[in-house]
Amino acid sequence: MAGKANGRKARNGRNGGGGTTMNDIARHAGVSPMTVSRALSDPSSVSEKMRRKVDAAVRQFGYLPNRIAGSLSSKRSNVVGLVVPSIRNSLYAAMIHAISDVARANGLHLMIANSGHRLEDEEALVSALLAQRVCGLVLHNTAHSKRLRELLARTDIPVIETGNLPAKPIDMVVSYSNFDAARAMTGHLGRLGYRRIGFVTLPLRDNDRSRERRRGYFAALKELGLPADPGLVLEAPGGFAEGADALVRLVQTHPDIDACFFAGDVLAVGALFECQRRGWAVPGRVAIASFDDLDLLRHTVPTVTTLRIPRQDIGRRSAELLVNRLRGASPQKVRIDVGFEIVQREST
Amino acid sequence: MAGKANGRKARNGRNGGGGTTMNDIARHAGVSPMTVSRALSDPSSVSEKMRRKVDAAVRQFGYLPNRIAGSLSSKRSNVVGLVVPSIRNSLYAAMIHAISDVARANGLHLMIANSGHRLEDEEALVSALLAQRVCGLVLHNTAHSKRLRELLARTDIPVIETGNLPAKPIDMVVSYSNFDAARAMTGHLGRLGYRRIGFVTLPLRDNDRSRERRRGYFAALKELGLPADPGLVLEAPGGFAEGADALVRLVQTHPDIDACFFAGDVLAVGALFECQRRGWAVPGRVAIASFDDLDLLRHTVPTVTTLRIPRQDIGRRSAELLVNRLRGASPQKVRIDVGFEIVQREST
DNA sequence: CCGTTCTGTGGTATCGCTACCAACCTATAG
DNA sequence: CTATAGGTTGGTAGCGATACCACAGAACGG
CATH class of the missing domain: 1.10.260.40 (lambda repressor-like DNA-binding domains)
Known part of the structure; x- marks a missing residue:
C-alpha cells in the first residue's frame, strides 16, 4: 500500500x-x-x-x-478575468452583474480585480490574471500602460475593452463614446436655451474617459457658438460633498451660470441636494444635468436630466462576445458602440 | 525537435x-x-x-x-471564493472592496459569484467554487440549504459567514446582529417619543437577515410597551418606488403613524423623496429611519437617521481571518460581532 | 586535517485530470 | 460467414509546476 x-x-x-x-x-x-x-x-x-x-x-x-487538474490537462480554463477601476461604484456593479449572469449561464466563473484607476495596478492585475490562465479578459479601461499593451499583444485569449471607444483597440470593444455623450448633453442644454453652462469633471489623470467627456463639452460649446470659459470648468473627485462644493463655487464665481453639467452622477446629486438646502430653484436658479442613469436620478425632487448609458447591455454583450470567441468564433476585431440616450427630466 | x-x-x-x-x-x-x-x-x-x-x-x-500547474502541484490555491446575494447592491460592494484590498495585499485573488438570494443557487455556486479548489470561502448569508451545510462540513478550507450572527455557525463568522440592530433603532425611535412606528421590511423569504430585523422591531415595541400592530408592517421588494409606495400606503391606512423604520436604505430614500414630493414634513408629519449607512443618507434633505453597519470592517476582518488561517492559524471557531451604531440625523 | 553542519542545487516522482490512439464490440452489408 | 463501419471503452502519456530527498561544496570546530 x-x-x-x-x-x-x-x-x-x-x-x-x-x-x-x-x-x-x-x-x-x-x-x-x-x-x-x-x-x-x-x-x-x-x-x-x-x-x-x-x-x-x-x-x-x-x-x-478538480478543475485545476482539468484545466492544466486540457489547457482550457473556465475563468474570466475582469478588471474594473472600482468595485464600489454602482456603475461597474451593473456591468459586473450582467457579465456574471451570462458567464454563469455558460459555465464560466469570474475573477474580479479592481485597479483603483491606477494603470500600474491594472498592469499587475492583468499579469496575475494571465498567470491564473484566465480564458478571457474584460477591462473597463482603454488607456493602458505600454507594458500592458505589449503583454496583451502576446496573448491569444480574447480581450474586451470597455468604458470608452479607443482609437486603437487591442481586440474587441464594447462601449459608448464619452466624447459623443458629453457633447450631446451639452448640446441638449444649449438647445434648451442655457447659455452659461458649467462643467464639473471627475479627475482627469490616467482617465481617458474623463478627458473625452471634457473634450465633448468644449466641442459642443463651439458648435453652439458659446464662448469656452475655463473658469466654468471644475475638476472634482467623485462624491456628494464634492459635487455640492463645486456647484457652490461655480455659482459664486460666475453668478450668471444657468446650468451645470456634472460628469459623474454622484456629483450631480450632491449638487442637487445642496440646492435644496440653499433654496436654489432647480432648474430656476441653475439647471443640473448628470452622466449615467443611476436609478436614484429618477426619484429625486426634481428628477434629474441625465445620459442613459446601457451599462447592463455592455456587460451582457461583452460576455456574449467572449463566450462566442471561446466557442470558436474567429478572432476578428469587433467594435460595438452601444450608444447612449439623453433622458430629459425636471432638473433642466 | x-x-x-x-x-x-x-x-x-x-x-x-x-x-x-x-x-x-x-x-x-x-x-x-x-x-x-x-x-x-x-x-x-x-x-x-x-x-x-x-x-x-x-x-x-x-x-x-502557470499558477494552475503550481496549484495542482502544491495543492494550494491562491483564490478566495465569495458568494453574495447581489453584486449590484452597494452594501455588498463596500464589503467586496475591502475583501479585495486585503486579499490583494496577500497575493490572493477573488472569485465572485452572486446567488440572487436563492439558496439553491448558493449551493451550486459553492460547489463550483470548491471544484475550482478555492483556498477559502466568504458567504454573505447564514441560512444555507441542508446539502450546502453537509458539503461545507466535509471541507477543510476556512469558511466565513457574514450578514448575520447565526446560532450554529459553520466555521467563522464576522457580522452584526440584525435583531439587535433593528431592536435598537426601534427603541431609539420610541425614546424620541414616537408612538406609532411603522416598519417596512425587505422580502422575508429565504432571508434570515430580514426576518431577524422584523423580530427586533417587534421585540423593541414590546419593551417600549407599545402595541404590535401587524398593519403597521409592510413587506416590499427593495427600490425607491417601493419605499415610496409603502410609506404612502401606511400613512393612508394609519393616519396616526408618526415614524417609519425602513429595513433597507433604498426604501427609506424612496420614501423620503415621496415626502418631498407631497410636501409631508420629515420628521414633522412622519419621521424616517433607515438601515445601513449609505453615503447618500448623509446628504439628503433632511439627512436620514440610520444604522451604521461597518460593512468595510466586516470585509476587512473577514479577509484577515481567512489570511491568518491560510497562514496556519489553528482552525478554531471565531465569532466576531462588529456591532453597529445608531446615527441620529434630521429625519427623526 | 578530517568529520560535521549548513547552504544551495539538482533529480525524480507525482498532483488529478484529459487528449489521443488502440482495441474492442456490436451492427450492417456483401 | 467474413469484411467494414460505427460507437464505446481503456491505456498511456503528458499538462507545468512543486515536494522531497540526495548530494556537492563551503564553513566550522576539534
Missing part, C-alpha cells in the same frame, strides 16, 4: 470532494478513469449503463472534480 | 507567458527547473548569481508562471 498515501502532505486534502479523485470513483464504479471523465464532461458520449454506475459513485462520495 | 511539439493541440498556447514554461526558462538560464521555481517563489532561498540568471531569462521571455 502506501502506494497512494505517499510522502506528500495532503494539506488541502478534503477540499469538499472528500479528497476523492477520479481514480477512486473509477475504481468504485468499476470503470476506467477515462469513462468517469467522459461521463462527467459529456454524458452523451458514454452508455446509459456506464453513466449510471459513475453517477452512483459520484453521489456516494460527494465527488467534486 | 517535434520533441516538444507533440500531438496535443496548444489551444491556449501563448497565454501571456508566450507559452514559455519553467523548463524553457531553466534551460536558457542554464539552471535547473527547481532553481527557477525557487527563485520565483522564494528568491531568498537562492544565491544572488542564480537569481540574476533566472530574472534575466524571465524578463527576456516575458515568462508568466
